[in-house]
Amino acid sequence: MAQQPYDRYYKAAAPLPDYTNPEIKTLFISGLPDDVKAREIHNLFRHRPGFDACQLKYTGRGNQVVAFATFFSHQSAIAALRALNGVKFDPDTGCALHIELARTNSWRKRKPGSGPYVVIDNRDRNNAQGSSSDDGGSESDDPSETDKQDSGDEDDVEDKATEGNTQACSTLFFANLGPKCTEDELKQVLSQYPGFNVLKMRGRGGLPVAFADFEEIEQATKAMEELQDTQLESSDRGGLHIEYARSKMRKR
């Protein structure tokens, strides 16, 4: 009853996950219900700092499905692992996520044009599921997975051009930071976004706020969208609140 087929699967596949290998930026996720959608995996990780892309994989072993999530750094992968490992993914069945560092990084880089997640379906070609090199080879756009085709990137994102009342600006304003938030922590997150220039933190009578300057408005927008509501490790409150700054940061 409580015995899950994937238990056997991942124990056999990853006998001793190496949590210390700093090369690995990819997480291996099992414990997923077999009707999980790639979109759900994406939503699970999309607000984690440093998240790059993910893939859902039908292993071909029964209905078993696993996922891989790739980050821009080992550290951010570990942070997401710690935050999400053991989390109840399906409240009905109570089944919990099992997350480990993957044994090898995903070779797949997110291409500018392509979506943030991909589906790999081995259910029909039931061969070659034991080897370590079967992690892809195809960008198979499965017709059964049509959720992503029209909208590409988002499904629950309201993409107004502006946040609050402010005009788009290449400097971002960060609020809802915890008192323990450091410049380094924020810098580390932001440095993973193209065009990131300078960070300035200000302690506004207790709670810190921050300003992050980007080369281009588009790059600031991208970072804002991806980091909005992200929980920093230092946070003792809700996720990041980000808006366009009211004025561009002064050049020095």
Added chain:
DNA sequence: AGCACA
């Protein structure tokens, strides 16, 4: 809701 630096 909280937006500085000059």
